[in-house]
Amino acid sequence: MWKNIVAAPADSILGLTEAFRNDPNPQKVNLGVGVYKDDAGKTPILACVKAAEKLLLERETTKSYLPISGDPVYAACVQKLLFGEDGEVVANRRAATVHAPGGTGALRVGADLLKKFMPKATVWLSSPTWANHKGVFATAGFPLSEYAYYDPATKDVDFAGLTRDLQAIPAGDIVLFHTCCHNPSGVDLDQGQWREIVEIARERGWLPFLDFAYQGFGIGVEEDRYAVEQFAASGLDFLVASSFSKNFGLYNERTGALTVVSPTAAESTVAMSHLKTVVRVIYSNPPAHGGLVTATILSDPDLHRQWLGELAAMRERIVAMRSALVDGLNARGVAGDFSYIKRQRGMFSFSGLSDATVAWLRQHRNIYVVGGGRINLAGLTSKNIDYVCDAIAEALR
């Protein structure tokens, strides 16, 4: 069957990781990957996760199927993370949450759900966006379009272009946003800008879909959910895809959730019934472990506190690496203002490095950066920061 079929192209970022792995140079640095790394260059298991796993090992009595929507305690924990302990949405039962396999799974469940009821919609993505957004929504059968987001000239959000585009999107289309820590640019919307976007959504009648893959990696768990809170307060319909891959370090446990928020509890019940039919035919019910770990942590005050501390440590290390990179380039007299790197949020940065510089760094210094100049700050450590700053300074000289 496969003899006459051309192989599909490899995923560009995973291809970079493969090349990095095969590079024998001990000084090599990988700034391309999409996972958090500590100062030793490792992607650690959080101590709160290990503690929760010990508890689960003692308490678990069955490996029987979870409900189609997943563990109800997990869904309640996800809703508290999204809307707060006393969130109005939770009190009024306006949200339907299903445990999905990772943020990607949540996006796909949302896409399949929406395709049933909005078959003619176009999905609007930020320019640029995480490459997999295109694949997920196109595979679900949606035509795609882009709204202005990142302005390379100002290294900031092109807010005039963004509002112009959002105002022209017709009712019945779907608009995907990065709730915080925009991937790949690291450039986020501020609170006033989010309020304007909510107003445009209300006026125009398109459906907001929030991708929330980095809650707690920007400013903090509560600060990062500002957009969710504003859409919740608006009373509009919207969706949120949560991922706990990064903020709980549960990458390979495929832990995420899709939450559909509706104006009333009655509508939310209908949404949940259709969510279950979508999940049933894709993976029937979710993998339990990651959700049980997350729910165990979030339901236990001590573990919850420990998680917030470990999350803050990850966030602060990334912020420290942003400063070290900018200060290191300035100290080496590299021409140009790199202060925008300090203003960006989350793990990623549009570094401003050209494709020619990216190629030079890889060829001559074994430093791996994704084409387009996106760097993962978590690939920097106290041991390699000087090497990387020296290399960039030389490349730009």
Ligand code: PLP
């Ligand atoms: N959305 C964005 C913007 C991401 O960057 C990622 C992961 O890199 C995801 C969603 C998916 O996360 P997960 O690994 O949980 O599927």
